Amino acid sequence: MTVSPNMRSVAATDRSIEAACEYLAAGELVGVPTETVYGLAANALDESAVRKIFAAKGRPDNNPLIVHLPDVAAMRQVVRWPLDPVVMDQFEAIADLWPGPLTIVLPRSERLPDAVTAGQATVAVRIPSHPVMQQLLRRSGLPLAAPSANRSKYVSPTTAQHVVDGLGDRVSMVLDGGACTIGLESTIVALGEQPRLLRPGAITAETLATRWNIPVESLLPVDQRPVVLEAPGMMLQHYSPRTPxxxxxxxxxxxxxxxxxxxxxxxxxxxxxxxxxxxxxxxxxxxxxxxxxxxxxxxxxxxxxxxxxxxxxxxxxxxxxxxxxxxxxxxxxx
Missing domain, CATH: 3.40.50.11030 (Threonylcarbamoyl-AMP synthase, C-terminal domain)
Known part of the structure; x- marks a missing residue:
């Protein structure tokens, strides 16, 4: 299936999902629906493909990407396994929130290109619930790096048309899975000696604090201007319209x-x-x-x-x- 310049957004069907798999296997970029916002996907194990994400978005290379997976078993492709016992206990307390709008920062596998993690020792991983994204992950067999499918710092896209409008021919095709049902990027937490909320989302800090039996305040960041971007969404200016x-x-x-x-x-x-x-x-x-x-x-x-x-x-x-x-x-x- 060839996507013409006049048909960059295509309805998500068996045929178009298969075409998207072929693009991803060839190291190309595909716009994909998730329950949070639309993502710009590439094979997370292909450094050249990952670098195309940064070029298409105009994204600084010190801003790490989220890797999307179909299930917990697939984490071993990108996460250093087994997890530390403390981290494993924290993980098991929230694992049932997947599939869903939750990203977890964990120790990375050496298989991952540095471009995915911005050279850091951790990787952000998520199991999305959107049925189209789930089909794409399972049929491609690839872990997919996928930040929001927009130019860097601009408002995130929640429809396929938003992706087409913003990225145009920077992307090989856009799968249209309808408007996003949540509309805000995923919650991001880092696990370790003390779990930390790096980005708030639809899975709330209150929910997470209850799971870990800790005060909400202990999850919240102290420094609003981090020196190192541990995860997406931490830049001071982000999601910005051109209009004040x-x-x-x-x-x-x-x-x-x-x-x-x-x-x-x-x-x-x-x-x-x-x-x-x-x-x-x-x-x-x-x-x-x-x-x-x-x-x-x-x-x-x-x-x-x-x-x-x-x-x-x-x-x-x-x-x-x-x-x-x-x-x-x-x-x-x-």
Whole structure:
């Protein structure tokens, strides 16, 4: 199956998944659906293919990649096994959260190219739940390195069209598996003497702390500007639209010009009419729905040539911790 320049996004079928497997085996890049965001996949054991990810995204080479696997048994391809007893105990307490939006940082296998891990002694691994990604992993037989399928620091893609719009001919094909059901990147934890939350996501810090019987606070990072990027999503500026992103402040006036508004629940008619465009992410303020639709709304408003985008905020707890992490990094202008 050949994907023409005018058909970079194709519905995920047996035939197109087989074509994607062929591209991956040949060292090419494929846009892939996951439950979190769309990924830009390459064979994690092929250093040349992995380097194509960095070139396509304009991604700095000190930012490690997540390796996606079909099941726990496949971890032995990329993780140094057996795990240390302390790490194994921590791992077993959360292993049933896979398949799902959880990435775990573990000691790496020497089989992995340094490009995957940014030369570090650890590797970030995830078992995704999206059925298309699961089929691709099983049929290709490859561990797949797959960061978000967008140019570096831009808003993550949650549809196949977002990937096509952002990467164009930098990718050989894009499998369309529908809109992402979670819409925020995976939670990332590092295991060791003390488990640490490196990136919040849909699997919350509260859930993880309960599994390990430790205080939530002990999981949270102290340094917001790490010297070494242990995992994706740790750069201060990330997920950023080109349009300035501001946080809603009831005591402040609306910025001048054409301003868009991202609302977590419906606004009053009076407030709505002060904005050029309003996107309401949930009828009830449900933060899971907010997370699912946040990046799509940011991309849509960013394409409108607005002077600014004003967004709601929420408490940094539960899934709100992930939402606020993304918004703070998106609003940052280093």
């Amino acid at each position: 992103l501001l946080f809603a402040d009831p005591s402040a006036s609306v910025p001048a010009g054409r301003v868009g508004r991202i609302a977590f629940e419906p606004l009053s008619p009076e407030e709505s009419k002060t904005f050029a465009v309003v996107r309401v992410l949930s009828d009830t303020g449900d933060l899971n729905r907010v997370g699912q639709h946040l990046f799509a709304a940011m991309r849509e408003l960013d394409a409108m040539g607005l002077d600014a985008i004003v967004t709601d905020t929420c408490a940094a707890e539960g899934v709100g911790r992930a939402i606020m992490d993304r918004l703070k990094r998106a609003a940052c202008r280093e």
